[in-house]
Amino acid sequence: MADLGVGIVGCGVISGIYLENMPSFAGIKAVACTDIIPERSEAKAKEHGIDAVTPAEMLKRDDVDIILNITPPLVHYDVSLAALQAGKHVFGEKPLCVEVEHGKRLVDEARSRGLAIGVAPDTFLGAGGRLARELIDQGIIGKVIAGSCNLMSHGMEHWHPDPRAFYVHGGGPLLDVGPYYMNALINLLGPVESVVGVTSTAFPTRHVTAEGPLKGQHIPVETPTTIMGMLHFASGADVNVFMSWDVWKHGHPAIELYGTEGTLRVPDPNFFGGSLQYSKGRDEWITVDASDRAFGRPNYRAAMWPAGQPSQANYRCLGIAELAASVTRGTPHRASGAMGSHSLEAMQSVIRSGRDGGRIALQSKIDRPASLPESEAALLWEGGWR
Numbered sequence: 001m002a003d004l005g006v007g008i009v010g011c012g013v014i015s016g017i018y019l020e021n022m023p024s025f026a027g028i029k030a031v032a033c034t035d036i037i038p039e040r041s042e043a044k045a046k047e048h049g050i051d052a053v054t055p056a057e058m059l060k061r062d063d064v065d066i067i068l069n070i071t072p073p074l075v076h077y078d079v080s081l082a083a084l085q086a087g088k089h090v091f092g093e094k095p096l097c098v099e100v101e102h103g104k105r106l107v108d109e110a111r112s113r114g115l116a117i118g119v120a121p122d123t124f125l126g127a128g129g130r131l132a133r134e135l136i137d138q139g140i141i142g143k144v145i146a147g148s149c150n151l152m153s154h155g156m157e158h159w160h161p162d163p164r165a166f167y168v169h170g171g172g173p174l175l176d177v178g179p180y181y182m183n184a185l186i187n188l189l190g191p192v193e194s195v196v197g198v199t200s201t202a203f204p205t206r207h208v209t210a211e212g213p214l215k216g217q218h219i220p221v222e223t224p225t226t227i228m229g230m231l232h233f234a235s236g237a238d239v240n241v242f243m244s245w246d247v248w249k250h251g252h253p254a255i256e257l258y259g260t261e262g263t264l265r266v267p268d269p270n271f272f273g274g275s276l277q278y279s280k281g282r283d284e285w286i287t288v289d290a291s292d293r294a295f296g297r298p299n300y301r302a303a304m305w306p307a308g309q310p311s312q313a314n315y316r317c318l319g320i321a322e323l324a325a326s327v328t329r330g331t332p333h334r335a336s337g338a339m340g341s342h343s344l345e346a347m348q349s350v351i352r353s354g355r356d357g358g359r360i361a362l363q364s365k366i367d368r369p370a371s372l373p374e375s376e377a378a379l380l381w382e383g384g385w386r
Helices: 015-024 038-048 055-060 073-085 100-113 127-137 163-167 172-176 178-189 318-329 337-356 374-378
Strands: 004-009 028-034 066-069 089-092 117-119 144-152 192-200 205-207 218-220 226-233 238-244 255-259 262-266 275-280 286-289
Touching: 004 015, 004 055, 004 318, 015 028, 015 038, 028 038, 028 055, 028 318, 066 073, 066 318, 073 089, 073 100, 089 318, 100 117, 100 337, 117 318, 117 337, 127 178, 127 262, 127 275, 144 178, 163 172, 163 218, 172 178, 172 226, 172 238, 172 337, 178 226, 178 238, 178 255, 178 337, 192 337, 226 337
Parallel strands: 004 028, 004 066, 066 089, 089 117, 144 238
Antiparallel strands: 144 255, 192 226, 205 218, 226 238, 255 262, 262 275, 275 286
16 A cells, blocks of 8 residues: 655644654655745755645645644644645644634534544554553553643743744643643543633743743743643543643652552653553552553653653654554544544633633543554554664
């Protein structure tokens, strides 16, 4: 079966890892890229041996089957809608879009045209997420009744050359980083039924210290930077979520789930691998490493990480390859637009509850995605485990 051609829209910071990883995945092939700054797409095209084209040319190319939308969040909707209307499948960076009604429109548009739409994060399909799913499905901790979910740091301005988009509508820790945690939880527990939230903004401006044109400047903050929410899942579980860019240091686990028979600590969903821990009753923790599984081996380090921080598993493109396989086979895919739309509604509802008060019931109803067996996951990679 021929590979499906991928056209990349948006050649910013995150495009590098997608283009670096894509040749190692089965069923997909980068063929072209575009950006509103032509010099950026030309540089990426030259580096990776693909064509640099205009946005209009991208949508007309017969060899582009899938549009990879890695533009800023505020334009996710327009780019994805145009791609669907041009007859292209779509896989986008998180979040699916910014407005809840736009997410529903994209899912409906794809369905009406017989196209697939998927969205990151796809990390829950990695080795760590799959292992956690197996243990949940095996009932290793019994029925999950509660949990905690934590992401805290002091923002993005210390490493990103232009962090302005992180602090306007459509940004903030919940919409920017929260999707990793939301998708992980939905994969493990199923859909969210209702939410409540509390939000705040600690600093009216942020001082940019990262190298770049904005270094030394103060940028305005126009969105909540600390969000606390309670998610009630249709399964009956209640999980508290704490997402903040106002915290200097903390010691909370990324995700901890409490069951009727034990406790499970889930690997950091920002990455594809990691180790998890579980306990039965009051027994000692049992650690299980996922690095020997498909998409679990550490293969990546960011330039700004300190020397003592371990490498991580970064297999971006996994969701695109899984989408391409589903298109080829005519089967449902897992990191779907419906999942992304549901996650977006949950996150925006937490923010709205924090602003207006009260519990908000979600309108969207989705099924828990099917688990990804190890044998099926391994078929999505052709590059040799590194």
